[in-house]
Amino acid sequence: MIKVLPATLEFNGLRLEPLAPHHEDGLRAAASDGELWKLRVTSVPEPHNAAQYIGTALDTRDRLAFAVVDARHGSVLGTTSYHDIVPSVDRVEIGYTWYARRVQRTHVNTSCKLLLLSHAFDTLGCGVVGLRTDCENLASQAAIEALGAKKDGVIRHHALRRDGTVRDTVMYSILRGEWPLIKRALHERLERHARV
DSSP: OOOOOOOOEEETTEEEEEOOGGGHHHHHHHHHTTTGGGOTTSOOOOGGGHHHHHHHHHHOTTEEEEEEEETTTOOEEEEEEEEEEEGGGTEEEEEEEEEOGGGTTSSHHHHHHHHHHHIIIIIIOOSEEEEEEETTOHHHHHHHHHHTOEEEEEEEEEEEOTTSOEEEEEEEEEEGGGHHHHHHHHHHHHHHHHHO
16 A cells, blocks of 8 residues: 655756745746636635645645745746546546746646656555546646557546636546556657657
């Protein structure tokens, strides 16, 4: 049975550290970069709600939230989490992920996912890692599929969006047996990115 405890993970110029109140100013700045809270299909807080966002993340029993930090400069680039942790079946999900506009479509997301997936499978011993997104968030679906995750299906009429509408949720997963090939592919993608 997995035991998910706070940890600091570092790779490729990034550090994932347990989200804490001292990250508030950094999260506020990251959310402001691109006015990300205006996107209907994400969970990015309005800048003035950064402290509440952190509080909610810390108070959620089956969630371990991380600040995504530029390891060289110490600036907060966004956040990501393990959530819906089910130790009895060795399952975690990765989500609540968002980044400042300036680092989107860079190595940041691939590096963070590689860190989280490696920790989940290679350290925690997970049997499966899930990912989910709004059915209207086509960019997120493409990014998850590019990781190598398999689409499990759609849960219809599943969760409220911030605007009060109800979304369908697209569910994905990666099984432990699929991880070695996906890990190699993610490393190769990062090597290609570094050569560009």
